Amino acid sequence: MLRGERVGLRARHAEDVSPLQSGLYDDIPTRSRADSRPWRPVPPDSAASPYAVADPAEDVAAFSVIELTSGDLAGEALLWGIDLHNRQAHLGVALLPAFRRRGYGGDTTSVLCHYGFVTLGLHRLQVETLADNAPMIAAATRAGFVREGVLRRSAWVSGSFSDELILGLLAEEWRQP
Numbered sequence: 001m002l003r004g005e006r007v008g009l010r011a012r013h014a015e016d017v018s019p020l021q022s023g024l025y026d027d028i029p030t031r032s033r034a035d036s037r038p039w040r041p042v043p044p045d046s047a048a049s050p051y052a053v054a055d056p057a058e059d060v061a062a063f064s065v066i067e068l069t070s071g072d073l074a075g076e077a078l079l080w081g082i083d084l085h086n087r088q089a090h091l092g093v094a095l096l097p098a099f100r101r102r103g104y105g106g107d108t109t110s111v112l113c114h115y116g117f118v119t120l121g122l123h124r125l126q127v128e129t130l131a132d133n134a135p136m137i138a139a140a141t142r143a144g145f146v147r148e149g150v151l152r153r154s155a156w157v158s159g160s161f162s163d164e165l166i167l168g169l170l171a172e173e174w175r176q177p
Contacts, residue, residue, distance in 0.1 A: 004107040009063035016064045020051040023096040074099040087123035105139035131163040145169040
């Protein structure tokens with residue numbers, strides 16, 4: 001398990017799928033803001049579930065977020081679009097409702113940065129998020145990410161277009177905790 005101050009990141013377990021599915025995917029308004037693809041009904045036992053336990057892949061590292069004190073499942077974290085040639089990846093964090101706005105997002109982001117830069121040897125990490133996603137922007141900024149640009153009205157969210165922010169962090173800029 002990769003450990004931060006308050007959370008740990010570990011491989012997805014079969015028993016994580018149902019709580020992640022119901023707490024993250026089936027929360028349609030939140031999921032619609034977190035994914036560029038349209039929401040579709042997917043049962044938790046389907047291989048198409050975004051939380052299905054899968055074999056390791058070169059281009060994605062999906063983790064379950066665990067609160068260290070209680071051992072409770074707190075959400076998911078991932079590096080996706082991992083490009084080992086250009087040594088870069090995208091970073092994503094989604095916390096279950098009971099664990100939001102409690103500082104776990106920042107800790108999770110820091111652990112993902114450590115994994116990306118130290119374990120994988122990446123050079124760059126990138127976050128794309130809706131411009132009004134203050135918790136993710138704050139977590140990324142605390143980890144050292146800088147705003148690189150705005151994709152104006154690029155995300156179709158619940159019937160209208162929203163701006164997305166691009167934040168980036170280079171290995172040499174990262175402040176290792």
